[in-house]
Amino acid sequence: MSYYDVDAILTDAEKVPCKFELDVPELGYLDNNPSQPLKAGAFVGLPLWLAEPLALTSRSAGSSEGDSGSFVSLDLPPSLSNEVMSALKADPRAVPLRDQSHNFYGLGTRMLDVFEEREICATLRKTFVTRATDIALHARKAGATEDMGVGAGEEFLRGLDEWERKLFRKAHEGTKGSKEWMEGVKRH
Structure with a gap:
């Protein structure tokens, strides 16, 4: 992804649950206690761009206690x-991914960079492949009727995350281009 990719920026801004492993002065307001330091063991939602380096950086370099967590x-x-x-394992089509996160697959990909969860990886892959067939079908129907956002089609689009919406647009443009090409061939 590009540095200027809006979807990547929004994915990095997603909050993830974090547990602080040490007391941090002057950050008590993150735990609704502005007059106190943020205590070790406090759970706080931090944006992914901040949480990831804090989780991956070792404290041993600046620690006088020898703690390396x-x-x-x-x-x-x-x-x-x-x-x-x-729910995704049971029926990937039944879960509106946009309700989970606008950038569901982007967030999943970023979290898999931190966690080695093979099961989540397999589930996300299967979900994308399964849902891609429905996306292609809806895009082809929308291309055939030029009815891209009315009724059931609008309801379908509402549940798609950003990756799926891009896939839908590309499939719709491909169907539309193919139709225009076929009409040009018939004229000649």
């Missing part, structure tokens, strides 16, 4: 929870 422990965001993964 990380500053925070990361948890998977609610959009990648066991409940969501179970």
Whole structure:
């Protein structure tokens, strides 16, 4: 992804649950206690761009205690929870991914950079492939009728995350281009 990619920026801004492993002065306001330091063990939602380096950086370089743990422990965001993964395994088409996260696959990809969760990776891959067939079918129908956003089509689009919406647009443009080409061939 490009540095200027809006979807990448929005994905990095997604909040992920973090547990602080040490007391941090002057940050109590993150835990609704502005007069106190942020205590070790406090759970706070931090944007992914901040949480990832805090979780991956070791404290040993600046620690006088010899403690070599990380500053925070990361948890998977609610959009990648066991409940969501179970629902996706049961029927990937039934879960409106946009309700989970506008950039569901982008967030999943970024979290898989941090966590080595083979099961989540397999579930996300299967979900994308399964849903891609429906996306292509709806895009072809929309291309055939030039009815891209009315009724059931609009409801379908509402549940797609950004990657799926891009796929829909590309498939729709391909169908439309193919139709125009066929009409040009018939004229000659």
